[in-house]
Amino acid sequence: MREVIVIGGGVVGLASAWWLLEAGFGVTLLEAGATLGAGASFRNGGQLSYRYVAPFADAGVPLKALRWLLQKDGPLRFRLEADRRQWRWLAQFLAHCNAGTHRRTTARLLQLGELSRAAMGRLDGILPKDEFAWREAGKLVVYRSPTAFAAAARAAAGGEVLSAAECVAREPALAAARPVLAGGVFNQGEAVADCHAFCVGLGQRLRAHPRFRGVVRGDARRFVLESGKLRWLDTSAGMLAADDFVLAAGIRSRTLAATAGIYLPLYPLKGYSLSAPVRPGDVAPDISVTDFERKVLYARIGEQLRVAAMVDMVGEDASLDAGRIAGLLRQARAVMPQAADYGQVSAWAGLRPATPSSAPIIGATPLSKLWLNVGHGPLGFTFACGSASILAAVMRGEAPPISLEGLGLQL
DSSP, rough: OOOEEEOOHHHHHHHHHHHHHHOOOOEEEEEESSSTTTTTTOOOEEEEOOSSHHHHOOOOOOHHHHHHHSSTTTTTEEEOOOOOOHHHHHHHHHTTSSSSHHHHHHHHHHHHHHHHHHHTTTTTTTSOOGGGGGOOEEEEESSHHHHHHHHHHHHHTTTTTEEEHHHHHGGGEEEEEEEEEEEEEEETTOEOOOOHHHHHHHHHHHHHHHHHHEEEEEOEEEEETTTTTTEEETTEEEEEOOOOOOEEOOHHHHHHTTTTOOOOEEEEEEEEEEEEOTTTTTTSSSSEEEEEETTTEEEEEEEEHHHHHHHHOOOOOOOOOOHHHHHHHHHHHHHHHTSSOGGGGGEEEEEEEOTTSOEEEEEESSSSEEEEEOGGGGGHHHHHHHHHHHHHHHHOOOOSSSOOOSEEEEE
């Protein structure tokens, strides 16, 4: 039996560990944090957007980004770093900002989304959905600009196109925003859930699996190579050996991969979220809602309203920015003033490891014992199960369930 060490105990690492166990591998999980799912998986937006997977890189985005930078509560903040990795990533991102590349990447991500939906369904008998507040209420993307709404309506591809009045009728929590809405597009089948609770539940199932060797608490420092071959993983818990290593450690993956001579085109897109309790009488959204121009997501997760937004390109800084939190709270109060108790809100920030194309990197590396499952950006929860099923297949030497074109490491 091949023994594998999975590096990273977030939603992608945990899903990777489970699918590898089910594929016949022995698995040890290495996690630096005190608990599983405590990084970018902790309080993310919670939306499982299998069909709404538009890559960030697109034609027109560079000009939009300049406008966003000038907005007080705009969705983007940028801080110049003395780090060549930032500039290299930006150059690659700009190369992807064209309609043809966007179209091809979207097609790949839609395939991965459908695979992930099916893979999540295979967990039903193992991890009941009520353990992580799963609701399949659909997703409504609302538009403020008539021009943006008209373009979205033309590209709806099976989505239901709604007028502003119909948006409010479908989701009454949007009543206060009615005067600024041009319309929306609703898609059935999209879901929301508590990603952290999913991680906790899947971690419990891992511990009960007969081929699971346990969780090692420690920080991965570097890969140790001898004669060009990967031999060890140096960690704060000691030197670890295995037949294979899977790197799924979020943004920390890029630094660790560099110790093995591998460049990963990852950058931490910092996002924020608010969680506020929903009281009896509050008008919280039943549907998952995305405010397209503001890039703000609203979802009811259990008895909490989750509001998530923003991309801060400020390096590996996960601290809470009081101004950004205040801005997000202002927007939530304006769009859904009666949705939750905003006086009891709790804030969170996390680093989402994104590739320039928005497509994750799954599969082999130039080192025969090192495998990747990284770069999922804001869609880690959405893609975790699908990318884990791909990883398990290729590590067994089988054909992947979907093409890996555009999903592998580009050398």
